Amino acid sequence: MPANENLVVLPAVGNKTNQLPQVRRVILCAGTGCMANGAMKVFERFQQEIAGSGLNVILELRPEAGDRDVRLSKSGCQGFCQMGPLVSVVPDGILYTRVKATDVADIVAQTLLGGEVVERLLYKDPSTRKTCRGVEDNPFYARQSRFVLNECGLLDPEDIHEYMLHGGYGAAKKAFVSMLPEEICKTISESGLRGRGGGGFPTGRKWDAARVQNSAKKYVICNGDEGDPGAFMNRSVMEGNPHSVIEGLLIAARAIGANETLVYVRAEYPLAVERMKRAVADAEREGILGDDVFGTGLSLKCSVMEGAGAFVCGEETAMIASIEGLRGMPSPKPPFPAQSGLWGKPTIINNVETLAHVVRILNVGPEVFRSIGTKDSPGTKTFALTGHVANTGLVEVPFGTTLREIVQNIGGGVTDDAGKPIKGGFKAVQIGGPSGGCLTQDHLDLPLAYESLRAVGAMVGSGGLVVMNERTCMVNIAHFFMEFTQRESCGKCVLCREGTKQLLALLGDVMEGRATADTLDLMEKLGRAVQVGSLCGLGKTAPNPVLSTLRYFRKEYEEHVFEKRCRTGQCKSLLKPEIIAAKCKGCGVCIKACPTGAITGEKKMPHSIDPELCIKCGACAAACKLHAVEGV
Amino acid sequence: MASAPVAIDSAMKFEKVCDILARHQYRPSGLIPILQAVQHEYQYLPEEILTYVATALDVPPARVYGVATFYAHFALEPKGKHVIRICDGTACHVKQSLPVLNALHQKLGTSEKQKTSPDMMFTVETVACLGACGLAPVVVIDEQVYGQITPERAIALVNEIKLQESTQSHVSEMTAAQAVNGGSNAC
Numbered sequence: 001m002p003a004n005e006n007l008v009v010l011p012a013v014g015n016k017t018n019q020l021p022q023v024r025r026v027i028l029c030a031g032t033g034c035m036a037n038g039a040m041k042v043f044e045r046f047q048q049e050i051a052g053s054g055l056n057v058i059l060e061l062r063p064e065a066g067d068r069d070v071r072l073s074k075s076g077c078q079g080f081c082q083m084g085p086l087v088s089v090v091p092d093g094i095l096y097t098r099v100k101a102t103d104v105a106d107i108v109a110q111t112l113l114g115g116e117v118v119e120r121l122l123y124k125d126p127s128t129r130k131t132c133r134g135v136e137d138n139p140f141y142a143r144q145s146r147f148v149l150n151e152c153g154l155l156d157p158e159d160i161h162e163y164m165l166h167g168g169y170g171a172a173k174k175a176f177v178s179m180l181p182e183e184i185c186k187t188i189s190e191s192g193l194r195g196r197g198g199g200g201f202p203t204g205r206k207w208d209a210a211r212v213q214n215s216a217k218k219y220v221i222c223n224g225d226e227g228d229p230g231a232f233m234n235r236s237v238m239e240g241n242p243h244s245v246i247e248g249l250l251i252a253a254r255a256i257g258a259n260e261t262l263v264y265v266r267a268e269y270p271l272a273v274e275r276m277k278r279a280v281a282d283a284e285r286e287g288i289l290g291d292d293v294f295g296t297g298l299s300l301k302c303s304v305m306e307g308a309g310a311f312v313c314g315e316e317t318a319m320i321a322s323i324e325g326l327r328g329m330p331s332p333k334p335p336f337p338a339q340s341g342l343w344g345k346p347t348i349i350n351n352v353e354t355l356a357h358v359v360r361i362l363n364v365g366p367e368v369f370r371s372i373g374t375k376d377s378p379g380t381k382t383f384a385l386t387g388h389v390a391n392t393g394l395v396e397v398p399f400g401t402t403l404r405e406i407v408q409n410i411g412g413g414v415t416d417d418a419g420k421p422i423k424g425g426f427k428a429v430q431i432g433g434p435s436g437g438c439l440t441q442d443h444l445d446l447p448l449a450y451e452s453l454r455a456v457g458a459m460v461g462s463g464g465l466v467v468m469n470e471r472t473c474m475v476n477i478a479h480f481f482m483e484f485t486q487r488e489s490c491g492k493c494v495l496c497r498e499g500t501k502q503l504l505a506l507l508g509d510v511m512e513g514r515a516t517a518d519t520l521d522l523m524e525k526l527g528r529a530v531q532v533g534s535l536c537g538l539g540k541t542a543p544n545p546v547l548s549t550l551r552y553f554r555k556e557y558e559e560h561v562f563e564k565r566c567r568t569g570q571c572k573s574l575l576k577p578e579i580i581a582a583k584c585k586g587c588g589v590c591i592k593a594c595p596t597g598a599i600t601g602e603k604k605m606p607h608s609i610d611p612e613l614c615i616k617c618g619a620c621a622a623a624c625k626l627h628a629v630e631g632v
Numbered sequence: 633m634a635s636a637p638v639a640i641d642s643a644m645k646f647e648k649v650c651d652i653l654a655r656h657q658y659r660p661s662g663l664i665p666i667l668q669a670v671q672h673e674y675q676y677l678p679e680e681i682l683t684y685v686a687t688a689l690d691v692p693p694a695r696v697y698g699v700a701t702f703y704a705h706f707a708l709e710p711k712g713k714h715v716i717r718i719c720d721g722t723a724c725h726v727k728q729s730l731p732v733l734n735a736l737h738q739k740l741g742t743s744e745k746q747k748t749s750p751d752m753m754f755t756v757e758t759v760a761c762l763g764a765c766g767l768a769p770v771v772v773i774d775e776q777v778y779g780q781i782t783p784e785r786a787i788a789l790v791n792e793i794k795l796q797e798s799t800q801s802h803v804s805e806m807t808a809a810q811a812v813n814g815g816s817n818a819c
């Protein structure tokens with residue numbers, strides 16, 4: 001393990017409830033994952049069962065709540081998506097997984113009335129076979145530092161009062177009532193907070209640049225256009241704790257002297273749009289947003305805008321164009337948006353997660369924030385852990401945590417295609433989405449931080465972390481990302497528009513056996529040219545997946561080029577259909593299954609395939625019980 | 633007489649567009665929300681409405697067309713009754729979302745280019761990421777999310793919808809027939 005003297009681990013989840021009355025709470029996860037697995041049915045059944053049990057369901061937490069009161073609520077994403085629907089019982093500290101409507105009666109009878117645990121619904125760690133009662137002894141949660149995500153899994157996202165009861169809007173009030181704009185900027189600068197959207201620019205410095213502008217009109221925009229395929233952290237925060245985003249906007253607006261804010265949400269996230277709109281309306285009703293913010297006489301408006309499906313709009317200047325009703329094309333910087341942004345006015349654009357961190361920094365102080373993570377990358381970062389890993393979901397860890405900790409300990413190790421844990425088998429992690437790169441076995445002990453990742457050709461990006469096993473072809477993955485960026489290139493810069501197209505074609509050549517000795521070098525040259533010749537982050541980072549796989553998996557590329565072979569069998573064009581003579585008993589099933597008559601052979605003698613006639617449909621392999629057919 | 637309903641229909645069309653434009657105060661900066669509202673109303677962006685919007689906002693039609701074609705969310709052709717969206721984000725991709733897409737294309741007679749089935753019943757499209765990566769691979773059918781999907785399950789879901797459709801159309805044919813029989817006096 002590399003030395004990380006600055007790494008301090010925060011207490012785990014569940015410590016925030018102490019200011020609240022100790023009434024029993026049943027919290028059902030209503031994140032996208034759990035909803036898809038039937039969480040709403042479970043919720044309805046809870047309502048019926050609790051009503052029939054003689055317990056009182058209370059709608060709001062009150063200090064005078066009695067013993068028989070149960071607060072039943074929905075929360076945002078609790079992170080452990082793979083095991084949903086999730087039900088937590090607080091303060092008992094129980095986490096039930098994979099809860100079905102039919103399990104509800106038992107939870108009510110045994111846990112709520114009897115005070116006991118329903119053993120069969122607890123999570124069992126597949127590697128240690130240990131049963132975990134709650135989040136404290138569950139390795140998925142216990143090894144995380146859930147700073148931003150904590151409240152996502154606890155609060156009812158549609159209840160502004162619950163948020164306020166948890167101290168919500170306290171930081172914003174402090175910012176408006178007892179802090180000067182320069183003080184706020186200074187606090188954020190001291191905390192060392194860096195933008196969580198990918199670039200990692202110091203937030204305090206960005207704010208200061210907008211603060212010093214002399215303009216009556218300034219804007220703050222929350223960037224919720226999370227277009228990176230394989231990432232859903234911002235979605236979870238907007239869905240699970242929308243008020244923290246609004247509170248962050250309030251603080252940012254106060255810091256730079258803005259009176260108008262806007263939340264730009266991706267169109268593919270309808271629930272996030274709905275929750276953000278509702279949260280804005282609730283905050284207006286409570287007098288938090290409006291013409292007299294916290295009685296200061298200052299006015300602040302907030303609106304929610306739905307994106308229309310363009311990845312490039314995550315780039316600041318493109319997003320501004322989109323808000324102005326134009327095609328989302330980036331423009332050159334300078335002028336920076338902090339000087340001249342939306343409608344030519346000073347504008348700050350912050351990522352959802354950045355804003356959520358701002359609230360916490362004002363609450364706990366910059367020193368505490370700085371004490372977590374590494375020197376140059378303080379604080380925590382959420383990652384969307386997906387792919388071939390046992391525990392998929394949302395994780396939050398301090399910067400400086402190693403990949404091994406995330407994949408092996410929190411993620412529970414690598415799995416096969418069917419989702420079963422396998423020993424070894426780790427091939428790579430794709431970090432940062434289409435702008436990021438691949439990390440290999442050699443990087444498992446690298447502490448994750450902005451600089452350390454950049455040094456190895458990857459980036460933190462928005463935080464997508466896709467684990468891949470040995471059966472994944474790296475050329476295929478590079479092709480997948482290139483296809484994405486090529487499609488999403490706005491077309492303004494020639495090198496990005498045409499270069500990504502050519503890179504995609506070259507990757508196609510490699511995958512289909514047309515590549516020559518020059519192809520790989522040409523790809524590297526072209527990739528570097530696209531990086532240099534593009535205006536915005538999309539083009540500058542588009543070649544990263546190709547360059548980083550070429551760097552770390554060159555041998556695999558060379559196998560494709562020189563041996564016309566794909567070791568994973570994913571590149572179909574390179575497959576050579578073959579019947580393994582030692583396995584074939586000559587039963588003739590494959591001959592009947594073949595639609596083109598490509599298979600011949602005498603009965604009880606090994607058969608053979610004519611590669612000229614074979615169309616690689618796979619019918620023979622599916623029919624053969626002896627698994628004698630390979631390469632189709 | 634056959635032209636009368638069409639005239640009424642198109643008048644209704646523009647009335648709704650006028651409502652939408654009024655709600656956004658005829659501001660060209662509101663073009664994207666305006667087009668979103670139009671698409672919400674008609675399921676796609678009909679060409680004559682795009683021209684109308686351009687005239688009403690006093691901007692060149694090229695700008696409206698440019699915006700409508702730039703963003704993936706806007707559709708210039710009508711979609712099928714049921715929209716099936718297959719996520720091809722990174723997590724879904726590495727967990728084999730392409731076989732699901734191919735199975736659906738084969739089942740419904742659709743393709744990469746021809747996204748809507750000939751009977752206008754289904755549209756099959758891929759999206760970059762639905763943000764439900766924990767459940768990969770994911771398919772969304774008419775806003776309902778289905779996780780850990782396999783080609784077989786996808787086909788089963790389509791069959792279910794087809795079955796519902798056929799019973800529904802049977803019922804509606806029956807009610808239509810009843811209405812004709814029962815309502816003959818009213819004519």
